[in-house]
């Protein structure tokens with residue numbers, strides 16, 4: 315193997331896997347994306363080539379991975395969360411496979427469940443959701459609102475902050491209860507984490523001040539956070 319497609323975890327550098335950290339510490343080239351904690355970039359050897367300070371087009375990233383991989387260098391492609399969850403890791407894997415470059419995927423802790431968990435939301439809490447869907451909010455016109463509203467359960471939207479008013483409005487228009495508990499969690503698992511909860515109909519207004527990256531969670535499981543948060547505070551106070 316010369317190229318590793320590695321998940322960096324959801325934000326807190328402590329949530330990286332043991333395997334990922336081992337690979338970062340001995341790589342020749344580290345290609346990282348903007349959601350990766352700087353502490354993890356610092357773990358690479360001092361003489362490793364670091365690529366990631368400037369945003370690059372996906373095609374250019376694929377080219378670089380292939381180019382360094384063909385040279386036989388140890389390349390770590392470090393991506394936020396899990397590389398195969400809305401991370402374009404699949405595209406990079408296909409580019410490497412097409413070029414005949416040996417590669418391996420090292421899964422990471424995805425924000426899909428870790429960020430809600432850090433906000434006290436168990437995404438599949440028994441009795442409240444036996445189903446969770448993850449959806450991209452990047453293009454609000456491409457979302458299947460009718461299907462999501464009919465399916466119910468928990469819906470986790472990635473990249474949905476900018477389109478939140480549209481997404482919430484259309485979900486309700488297609489039949490999701492406007493009183494459904496919902497949350498936006500910004501910078502989850504980091505010291506900057508902020509959570510806003512509100513009924514779906516009021517979520518966009520309530521979350522107007524939050525910054526990206528943010529995850530949107532819709533479903534009754536969001537209500538569990540209110541029961542867990544006081545306990546979290548009690549544990550912190552006891553420390």
Ligand SMILES: C[S@@+](CC[C@H](N)C(=O)[O-])C[C@H]1O[C@@H](n2cnc3c(N)ncnc32)[C@H](O)[C@@H]1O
Pocket residue numbers: 324325349393394395396397398399400401423424425426429471472473474499500501502503504526527528529530
């Ligand atoms: C391009 S996707 C990458 C997802 C990543 N591969 C994963 O498994 O978590 C980026 C989106 O993930 C979500 N996200 C990632 N990290 C987050 C965090 N720490 N807090 C809140 N949302 C996060 C946001 O919706 C963000 O816009």
